[in-house]
Amino acid sequence: MAFAIHLVRQxxxxxxxxxxxxxLNFCLIHLAPGDPVQVIAGEMGGASADVVAALRAxxxxxxxxxxxxxxxxxxxxxxxFGYSYYFNEPVLGLIAxxxxxxxxxxxxxxxxxVIIGTLLGITSARRPNGIFSHTVTVFSLAGYAxxxxxxxxxxxxxxxxxxxxxPVVGMTDVVHPKQGxxxxxxxxxxxxxxxxxxxxxxxxxxxxxxxxxxxxxxSADYIRxxxxxxxxxxxxxxxxxxxxxxxxIVTVVGLQFGNLFAGAxxxxxxxxxxxxxxxxxxxxxxxxxxxxMAVLFFSAMMVxxxxxxxxxxxxxxxxxxxxxxx
Amino acid sequence: MTTxxxxxxxxxxxxxxxxxxxxxxARAALRQFLRSPSGVIGLCLLIVLVLGxxxxxxxxxxxPLDLVGGPFTPPSADAWLGTDYLxxxxxxxxxxxxxATLTVGAVAALITIAIGLTVGALSGFFGGAVDAIxxxxxxxxxxxxxxxxxxxxxxxxxxxxxxxxxxxxxxxWTSAARLTRAEFMRLRNLDFVKAARxxxxxxxxxxxxxxxxxxxxxxxVSATLAIGVAILFxxxxxxxxxxxxxxxxxxxxxxxxxxxxxxxxxxxxxxxAAIFLAVLAISLVGDGINDAANPRLRRRT
Numbered sequence: 001m002a003f004a005i006h007l008v009r010q011x012x013x014x015x016x017x018x019x020x021x022x023x024l025n026f027c028l029i030h031l032a033p034g035d036p037v038q039v040i041a042g043e044m045g046g047a048s049a050d051v052v053a054a055l056r057a058x059x060x061x062x063x064x065x066x067x068x069x070x071x072x073x074x075x076x077x078x079x080x081f082g083y084s085y086y087f088n089e090p091v092l093g094l095i096a097x098x099x100x101x102x103x104x105x106x107x108x109x110x111x112x113x114v115i116i117g118t119l120l121g122i123t124s125a126r127r128p129n130g131i132f133s134h135t136v137t138v139f140s141l142a143g144y145a146x147x148x149x150x151x152x153x154x155x156x157x158x159x160x161x162x163x164x165x166x167p168v169v170g171m172t173d174v175v176h177p178k179q180g181x182x183x184x185x186x187x188x189x190x191x192x193x194x195x196x197x198x199x200x201x202x203x204x205x206x207x208x209x210x211x212x213x214x215x216x217x218x219s220a221d222y223i224r225x226x227x228x229x230x231x232x233x234x235x236x237x238x239x240x241x242x243x244x245x246x247x248x249i250v251t252v253v254g255l256q257f258g259n260l261f262a263g264a265x266x267x268x269x270x271x272x273x274x275x276x277x278x279x280x281x282x283x284x285x286x287x288x289x290x291x292x293m294a295v296l297f298f299s300a301m302m303v304x305x306x307x308x309x310x311x312x313x314x315x316x317x318x319x320x321x322x323x324x325x326x
Numbered sequence: 327m328t329t330x331x332x333x334x335x336x337x338x339x340x341x342x343x344x345x346x347x348x349x350x351x352a353r354a355a356l357r358q359f360l361r362s363p364s365g366v367i368g369l370c371l372l373i374v375l376v377l378g379x380x381x382x383x384x385x386x387x388x389x390p391l392d393l394v395g396g397p398f399t400p401p402s403a404d405a406w407l408g409t410d411y412l413x414x415x416x417x418x419x420x421x422x423x424x425x426a427t428l429t430v431g432a433v434a435a436l437i438t439i440a441i442g443l444t445v446g447a448l449s450g451f452f453g454g455a456v457d458a459i460x461x462x463x464x465x466x467x468x469x470x471x472x473x474x475x476x477x478x479x480x481x482x483x484x485x486x487x488x489x490x491x492x493x494x495x496x497x498x499w500t501s502a503a504r505l506t507r508a509e510f511m512r513l514r515n516l517d518f519v520k521a522a523r524x525x526x527x528x529x530x531x532x533x534x535x536x537x538x539x540x541x542x543x544x545x546x547v548s549a550t551l552a553i554g555v556a557i558l559f560x561x562x563x564x565x566x567x568x569x570x571x572x573x574x575x576x577x578x579x580x581x582x583x584x585x586x587x588x589x590x591x592x593x594x595x596x597x598x599a600a601i602f603l604a605v606l607a608i609s610l611v612g613d614g615i616n617d618a619a620n621p622r623l624r625r626r627t
Binding site: 017020021028031032033039141142144145146147148149150153154156157160161255258259261262265266269270280281284285287289292293295296299300303304307 | 465466468469470471472473474475477478479481482483484554558561562565566567568580584587588591594595598599601602603605606609610
């Protein structure tokens with residue numbers, strides 16, 4: 001029950017913050033140099049005089065700022081995030097088409113990075129001064145410093161021309177469309193490189209985090225107790241030490257979901273993955289502001305959702321939070 | 327060791343005081359830093375990169391925006407690292423581009439830290455309503471993915487190097503603010519702060535002269551890392567087509583040549599490697615400073 005109340009409060013907080021993002025978007029439209037109509041229509045959208053007049057009326061641009069804000073929020077409450085004059089389509093539809101592919105890529109990379117990162121960290125913590133541990137340390141330094149778009153281009157170069165065993169473009173084989181099971185295999189093959197590129201950065205960070213926390217956990221008294229009572233080593237590590245190693249990782253996953261999402265946008269433009277990345281790229285090129293602002297809003301929404309999920313996962317891992325005991 | 331001259335023999339041997347006067351905290355920290363291998367390697371790498379962009383033009387006097395040859399000329403004696411899609415010299419681009427990229431990184435990091443310190447210090451020092459408002463503000467900025475937010479700012483306010491720098495600074499201050507806030511809250515109730523307050527120190531004096539110096543070590547580490555993050559952001563923005571087309575930078579080279587990666591690997595590989603090395607150097611230096619600033623933490627890792 002206490003949890004239900006907590007969850008409701010969390011969601012209310014999320015809604016308030018998202019409302020604030022909309023207000024921010026509204027302020028940006030008005031702060032940007034030039035006529036707000038231009039911003040709403042998109043600079044190179046080729047908005048005709050009629051369109052401009054229609055937009056003026058629709059967004060109430062001749063009224064006071066407060067009224068304009070209410071009109072803006074009202075439109076969004078009806079699912080109207082504006083119209084992309086470049087794509088000739090409502091912005092909401094554009095986002096709805098692209099979001100699934102991006103989520104698919106993001107979640108795959110997330111799962112990959114958490115599992116591989118934790119495993120690398122745990123294994124290297126077993127012998128903190130061994131060769132494997134040093135290799136992981138060097139790898140995580142390099143993985144952190146390598147710009148994600150550059151790693152992507154290098155992998156594209158490697159698998160695109162030197163060693164063509166994996167597809168480097170798109171999500172499916174356009175020339176030989178597949179059906180049924182081989183369709184799934186096809187998508188999975190296309191997913192490998194983008195997901196790996198995106199995951200590398202986060203594997204680097206999580207392995208470092210897992211290593212530090214595992215080393216600390218292994219020196220704790222409860223681990224000595226667990227070993228003393230004769231628990232097999234894999235249970236000591238896999239159950240007792242792992243919990244305390246996972247907590248900081250869950251925190252960081254929650255904090256970094258926004259970066260993961262932004263990383264996905266960059267990676268998608270490298271591998272022509274048909275998600276939000278290409279949309280963002282084209283919108284920037286055409287100065288399609290409504291689309292860009294909607295992307296910002298929906299990414300904030302994803303981050304909020306991720307935060308709420310993180311909070312729930314926390315409670316599953318850490319009984320102290322569940323029971324409220326220190 | 328010549329020490330005290332006393333007429334009566336001492337019952338106890340004089341303490342074996344260090345011959346040198348006690349090292350100042352800064353010097354002690356420097357010594358610690360130089361003992362950290364990652365810090366030293368990073369610093370050397372960073373010096374090489376900065377020197378390269380500083381004296382490079384003397385040794386390799388080629389204008390990075392000039393068309394020196396045909397497009398996609400592979401590395402040769404004329405253009406050591408080849409030419410890009412327009413026929414501009416890649417090595418000259420690296421030298422001049424490094425100036426812009428490193429400057430953007432440093433200035434954006436300064437802005438990040440300035441905002442983060444201000445928000446965090448006010449929030450942690452005053453607590454109460456001020457804290458509640460500033461924490462909400464931080465929370466708000468945290469749900470906006472920094473790169474995407476910077477992207478919106480740069481598209482709206484123009485693709486100029488100053489706008490890019492300001493945008494990067496404006497979107498990435500939240501972790502510095504949280505860090506500063508936590509430090510201030512921890513320090514606020516310690517005895518030396520209470521003593522200063524009892525002695526009549528005003529809020530401004532307490533924040534700037536008493537708390538700030540003690541809160542700085544972890545903030546310096548995060549400031550160092552912020553330079554690396556800003557450099558990655560400059561690259562990311564340019565990669566999305568939001569670089570300043572009039573100023574050569576590492577990010578711009580990558581962004582403009584990305585579509586020709588299969589025709590001219592050198593035009594994207596080298597600028598990317600430059601960003602990689604710069605960020606690597608900076609995070610190594612950050613590790614070194616961390617070791618020097620928090621000797622306590624070092625034992626744990």
